[in-house]
Amino acid sequence: MDPEIYNWGPHRYNSYTWKMKALFGERLQKLAIDAGFSCPNRDGSRGSGGCTYCVNEAFNPSYCESTSSITEQIRLGIEFHSVRYRRANKFLAYFQPYSNTYAPLEVLKERYSEALSYPGVVGLVLGTRPDCLEDETLDYLSALARDYFVQVEFGLESIYERSLERINRCHTVEEGVDAIKKTHAMGISTGAHFIFGLPGETSEMMHKYADFISALPLDSVKFHQLQFIKGTVMEKEFIEKPGDFHQFTLESYIDFIISFLEELSPLISIERFAGEVPPRYIKDHNWGLLRYDEVLRRIEKELEKRGTWQGKKVAK
Numbered sequence: 001m002d003p004e005i006y007n008w009g010p011h012r013y014n015s016y017t018w019k020m021k022a023l024f025g026e027r028l029q030k031l032a033i034d035a036g037f038s039c040p041n042r043d044g045s046r047g048s049g050g051c052t053y054c055v056n057e058a059f060n061p062s063y064c065e066s067t068s069s070i071t072e073q074i075r076l077g078i079e080f081h082s083v084r085y086r087r088a089n090k091f092l093a094y095f096q097p098y099s100n101t102y103a104p105l106e107v108l109k110e111r112y113s114e115a116l117s118y119p120g121v122v123g124l125v126l127g128t129r130p131d132c133l134e135d136e137t138l139d140y141l142s143a144l145a146r147d148y149f150v151q152v153e154f155g156l157e158s159i160y161e162r163s164l165e166r167i168n169r170c171h172t173v174e175e176g177v178d179a180i181k182k183t184h185a186m187g188i189s190t191g192a193h194f195i196f197g198l199p200g201e202t203s204e205m206m207h208k209y210a211d212f213i214s215a216l217p218l219d220s221v222k223f224h225q226l227q228f229i230k231g232t233v234m235e236k237e238f239i240e241k242p243g244d245f246h247q248f249t250l251e252s253y254i255d256f257i258i259s260f261l262e263e264l265s266p267l268i269s270i271e272r273f274a275g276e277v278p279p280r281y282i283k284d285h286n287w288g289l290l291r292y293d294e295v296l297r298r299i300e301k302e303l304e305k306r307g308t309w310q311g312k313k314v315a316k
């Protein structure tokens with residue numbers, strides 16, 4: 001058994017970028033949009049204060065501001081990416097910050113439709129929480145998925161209740177699992193996001209994510225290493241109790257990711273292995289100022305060097 005049995009092109013892992021390129025016949029560019037939604041963990045309906053690590057601005061590209069219309073953000077996003085990368089002709093509107101299914105259906109329809117009416121936009125990616133996806137929204141997205149690519153990306157962050165409580169997520173693991181199963185069953189592409197390095201989690205505990213994730217009907221996943229954003233509750237907690245955190249050096253993170261990948265189902269695509277926050281938001285750059293492309297290059301090189309691949313230890 002080797003990775004050539006999979007349609008992964010030059011990769012030793014199931015690359016989301018590669019899969020999407022194969023699906024659409026060309027490279028797609030994701031354009032982040034801040035559509036002005038809120039979050040039930042900030043407005044008091046589920047919790048207040050938000051997750052202890054959250055500063056939405058730190059994860060948003062500069063062109064993405066809710067004060068501009070969705071159309072204008074898409075125009076600026078296309079312009080932004082075309083000076084950095086080869087120009088793409090097809091785009092995914094990525095509703096990124098806050099909870100992008102958290103509004104009455106009529107409001108959601110209006111905002112999604114504005115994005116889909118922009119020339120070249122072939123689909124939606126909606127970042128959200130597991131506890132804010134109403135059945136009527138799912139029905140609508142399921143119908144939309146017949147004509148467009150539609151993906152819902154859930155922030156699960158951890159597979160441990162204790163961790164979710166500690167980071168003030170204000171939803172449970174079970175809610176995450178239910179939302180994934182329900183969304184997938186409706187024919188909608190289903191993604192999830194996890195963080196490695198949350199307080200109280202050891203490397204052994206993080207390895208257990210692989211079996212847990214592999215058992216879910218997920219199309220894609222994103223992984224981030226925990227980063228301490230300036231001014232957050234998480235940063236304060238780290239300063240007070242650094243021993244509660246398993247901190248990765250770049251080398252130990254790559255080592256962890258390689259062995260983790262071997263245990264992860266080869267059927268799930270991976271969109272990201274690590275996060276990248278603009279340097280002004282973090283005090284301690286223990287990985288230097290390395291860009292994500294370089295982290296990815298090193299992971300791919302290490303997979304090659306070790307002659308291993310995603311799912312090597314689980315594939316029959």
Ligand code: SF4
Nearest residue numbers: 039041050051054098
């Ligand atoms: S759910 Fe998302 S937007 Fe809301 S507080 Fe947590 S990280 Fe921030």
